[in-house]
Amino acid sequence: MASHAAMSIDAIKKEMFKSMAKKLEIEKNSSPTVFLNQFRKKGMILVVDEIDMLFKNQGGSAEEWFSTLIEWCEDKELPFSMIGISNSVNDINATTIRELSNTPHELVFPTYNEEDLLAILEKRIGKKIVDTKALQLIAKRVAASTGDARKALEITSNAVDKALDACTEKWLEEVEADSYPLVKMPQMMRAIREGMPTRHEEIIRGLPQAAKVILCIAVSLGKVWGPTAAVSIATLKKYACQATQHAMLDEASLGQITNLVEMLMDSGLLTTDHDGCFNFNANDHSSRLHIGVQLDDVEIALEKSLLEESSFYRSLVDYVKRECPRPEYQ
Template sequence: MPSLIETEKKCNQIHSSPLKKRLRSSSTPESSITTPSKLDSSPEKWKSPRKCIHSSPNSPNGKFNRVCNGSEIRLVKSPRKRLIDCFPQKPKWNPKDTAQMSSVKEALHVSKTPSAIVCREEEQKRVLEFCKGCIQEGRASSLYVCGCPGTGKTMSMEKVKQNLLDWVKEAGHEQPNILAVNCTSTGKTNEIFNKILEVYQPGKRVNGASSALQHLQKLFSQKKQASNGKMMLIFADELDYLITKDWAVLHDLFMLTSYPFSRCILIGIANALDLADRFLPKLQALNCKPVVVTFRAYSKDQILRILQQRLTALPFDVFHPQALELCARKVAAASGDMRKALCVCRSAIEMVEADLRDSSSTMNLSQPGNASSDLFKAPLTDCLLKQETNIVRVDHMTLALSRTFKSTIVDTIQSLPQHQQIVLCSMVKLFRGTKKDTTVGELNRSYIDLSKSAQIPPAGFLEFSNMCRVLSDQGIFKMGQSRDDRSKRVTLKVDESDIMFALQAIRFFRNCLQ
C-alpha cells in the first residue's frame, strides 16, 4: 500500500502546471522541507513585477530595493515623501516658549550670518582667486560684483574677506590694508577718497576731498612713494550710490587701479545689472576695465536649501516641509530675493502666534457663563481643534505670502461688506471641483447654506442679485445675459488664490476655505 507522501507526490505531478514544475525542479530537495531552519534558503515564490512593486515594504521580506524574478526593482517615492525625507526628524517646537520663539526668529533674521554661505560657492571662489592673484603679483586691479537685491553679494564678500586674511596668514604674505565702506554712508559722493587715504596713509591730512583724490593720484604715479606702501583691498558696497551726472566719481575711483605704481585692489558691489553696460566701455577705453562677477537670482531649490541650513541648527522642527517649499517657489518666481524669503518665514511665525492667541481667547469665551456677539469668534470646530499649532503649516505660509505679495484685488476683496465676502467664499467652494462657472440660483443656494452655518441671516434673493451685480461692476465677477436672474451664468474673473489670501485672516472664512 503506497504511503501518504507518495500519493501526494503523484497528485502533484498530475495537476502541476509547467510553471510549477519548473519552479519545483529548481527548489531544494524534499528532505530539506522537514527542516525548519532551511525554509529561509528556499527561493521565493514567483511574483509578477506589478505585485513586486506594490507589495508592502513592511512585510517580512519587504525592502525598498526588491528582487523580483532575478531583476532588481527600485521603489520610487513620491515628490512629497522625498521632500519630507530631506528634513531630519526632530521634536516639534513649543511656540509658547519665549526662549524657543526668540531662537527661531533670530535664526531667520536677515542680519544673521550663517557659518557657511551656501549656493554662492562658485562666485566666492572667483572673487577669492582674483584677490589672491593680485596679492601674489603685487598687481592693482578692479572687480565689479553685480546682482539683484537679496542675492547674497554683501554676505559673500564678507566671507571672501575672512578667507583671504586666513590665506595671507598661512601663505606668509604681508597682510593688506582693508577698507570696507558702504557708499550710502558717505555724505558726499567724493568723500570716499578721504576714507581711502585715511587707511592707506593714517594721519595724513589734506584739505577737501578733491585734494585727497589728487594726493592718491600723485602717490600712485611715483614709484618711490608707492613702493613703500602695503597692498590695499577696497570693498565699496552700494557702488551705484556714487553715480553722478558725469560719472566723474566712479571714473576716478576705478582709475586709481590703473596708475603704474598703484597698490589698490578695488571690489565694487552694486545692484545695477546694467551699470557694466553703461560704464564699462569708458573704462575699457582707459585700460582699466574691471572683471565682472554676476550674482544671479536664487532659484527655488537654492532658497529651500538656504532655509534648511538656517533651520538645521535648531533642535526642533518649526516648519512643515511643504510650507517651506511653497515659500521658496513663490519667492523664486517673484524675485529670487533671499531677504524676502526670510521675511515671509518670520511673518508665518507671527501667524502661528496669532493662532495661539485666538485659540486661547476662544477657549476662554467657550467656558460656561461667557457669551459673545461676534459670530467670527464662535467655538472652534473639530477640524480646527485637530490642527497642529506647534508647527508652521501651509495655511500659515499662504497667509504670510499674501501679505508680502499683496495685489490690488486683495485690498478690494478685504474692503468688501461681509455678505459680499460670503458670496465670494461660496463661489470658491463651488469651483473647487471641475466647474468653471455656475448660475446665480445655484450660487444663491450655496450662499444661504454658508450663511446659516455661521448663524448669519442670509439676504433675500433681490438683495443677493444686487450684490452679484456690484461684484460684477468691480471686475470680480462676470455675469451673463438672461431674462431670468436665477439662470444667469456667473464666472470668476480673479484668481481663487487671491480670494483665499484676502479672506484667510478671518477665522470663519479660513475654516470654510480649508
C-alpha cells in the same frame, strides 16, 4: 561699514579712506595727496558690495566718487583694482556703472532657484519653526520673482512675527514639542502679500483661456462651498465642461487639467492647501484640492479683470452659484 543708504557721499568717502588707510598702514588723517603717495608704494584690491545702492541713493555725487575709483584702477602707476558687487544687472544703475567703468569685465551669477532658497531657509531656521509647505511656498514665490535670498528671509521673519503676535504669553511658556510648527500657511501667505505685492490682474489677463476657466470655477466653488471646500481634478473638469456648455475642455485629459491647476498654483492665483489637512498629489487625480482658502486679493483681481470685461467668465461664476450646491461630505 554702515549701509550706503544711511550715509552721505562724503561720509562714504571718509569711511572708505579710513578703511583703506588702516589696511595699508597709512596714517588715517593723511591728506589726499599724502595718501596717494603712500598708496602708490602699496597695493590694494577694493571690494565694494551693493555698489548699485551707492548710485540709487546718492545719484550724481556717487558718479563723481565712482569715477575717481575708476581713474585709480586705470592709473598704471597705481597698484589698485576694484571688484564691484551688484544685485542689479539690467537697470539704469547697472547701465551707469558700465558706462563709467569703460566696459568692465563682468561675471553674472544666476539668481537662486527654488531649491537653493529652500535650502538656505532650512539652514537658517531649521525645519521645526515653519511648516514645510509654507517654506516651499515662499521659496517658490521668491524664486519666480527675484531669487533674492534676503527677501525670502525677510518675509519668513515677518511670518514668524505674525505667528508670535497671535500666540498668548501663557502658550509660549507652556509650548511643547508637538505644538510646532509655529508658522503655518495663513501667516506665511499674509507675510507674502505684504512683502511681495502682486499684480494679480496682469497675471490673470496673461493666462491661457483654459486656465482662466479653471480659475473661475475653482475660486467660485471655494466661495460658494465655504472654507472647507475641496474638489478632485475630475470634478473640477466636470464643472468646467458643464459651465462652458461643453464648448471647452471636453477633450482635455485629467493630466492636462492638473497641469493647468499647477500653473495657477505657481502663479500664486490658486492656493490648494491651508493647514496641512489636504495633501494634493498631482499624480493622483482623485486627490482633492483645498480650494476654500483663496486669497481675497485674487478674488478681487478676478472680479476686476475677467468678470468685468467678459460676460463669458461671468456666466461661469453664475453657473457655479446656481448649479453647484455644496456637497454633503464637505
